[in-house]
Amino acid sequence: MPQQIRRVLVRSLDDIVIEHVPPPSPGDGELLVRSSVVGVCGSDIHAAAGHHPFIDLPYRPGHEAVGVVTATGGGVEGFAPGDRVVVEPNLHCGRCAPCRSGRYNICQDLKVFGCQTPGAMADLFTLPADRVHRVPDGLTDLQAALVEPLATPMHAVAKAGDLTGRTVAVLGAGPIGLLTLAAARHAGAARIVVTDLLEGKRHRALRLGADAAPPADAPDLTALAHAALGGPADVVFDCVAREQSMAQGTDLVAKGGHIVVVGVGTAGTTPVRLDLIQDREIRVEGSLMYTTEDYRGAMALIASGAVRATDVVTATYPLEEAARAFRASLDPEQVKVLVTVDGP
Ligand SMILES: [Zn+2]
Ligand SMILES: [Zn+2]
Secondary structure, eight states, X not given: OOSOEEEEEEEETTEEEEEEEOOOOOOTTEEEEEEEEXXXXXXXXXHHTTOOTTXXXXXXXXXXXXXXXXXXXXXXXXXXXXXXXXXXOEEOOSOSHHHXXXXXXXXXXXXXXTTTXXXXXXXXXXXXXXXXXXXXXXXXXXXXXXXXXXXHHHHHHHHTOOOTTOEEEEEOOSHHHHHHHHHHHHTTOSEEEEEBSOHHHHHHHHHTTOXXXXXXXXXXXXHHHHHHHTSSEEEEEESSOSHHHHHHHHHHEEEEEEEEEOSOOOSSOOOOOHHHHHHTTOEEEEOOSOOHHHHHHHHHHHHTTSSOHHHHEEXXXXXXXXXXXXXXXXXXXXXXXXXXXXOO
């Protein structure tokens, strides 16, 4: 065991450093895991910028993590050193009403590993054994690093019910938007439009199978999207979650349709067209993170080849250059930026 491990500390976007701390040791029911690949999430960028409603600075990031078990704490069964695992970072109480009903992603006392607790952007980390999944042999570490980012869209798509033959609009072509496109297509959506402000991101959406990708600021966006879909969208996935995207979603969606809010909104109030929501019986529903089922679905989708790491991972940096990885993630042309950890 090393005397010290490296761990990333984020004080602000311009102040991201490596701290050297004693290695953690696994408590009862916990695993000690050596990090292999850790993703930088959109929520990490919001947090580093001081804009995330639920992550306080400074914090120690890394919730999209793949690693190898190096030791097990007391009472752990089913894992052994050498097992490759992917983290499911929602730390839930297991006792509240949502937890008891299986919706532990909205636990009343939810904490997220790597957001409210020290995360995996480090040489080693500990985590309760029930918060990791074994990586199937067929998946590479790079593919496994996409399981967490894909699980969020899997959960959102499941909210929309059976998508077979239905029309979909995805607002925002960042990582979550692109993976929502893949998940919705896999779920049987007939036609999908993806909107974004940036041309490069719209082109990527088209390459990944969108039927159309109009500019999010097109004055005739609704007409363009309706033309591409053959009418209003049965389901809108709002991966932007701002006033403008909610207004667009309300315009784009069919009467009796469904708007699933996937993006993280800003703290505070966001105006919405309540008159239209009422008049058109539009259902607006939030979607937060995922549960085990979504992880299983995400792993199967990646294993099937429907989501390829090469389409989504646009840069990787070693742990020592985590600050550069964060900076790279700010570049809108990047999709998923990963940090690789080579061991102490
Ligand atoms: Zn994330
Ligand atoms: Zn709970």
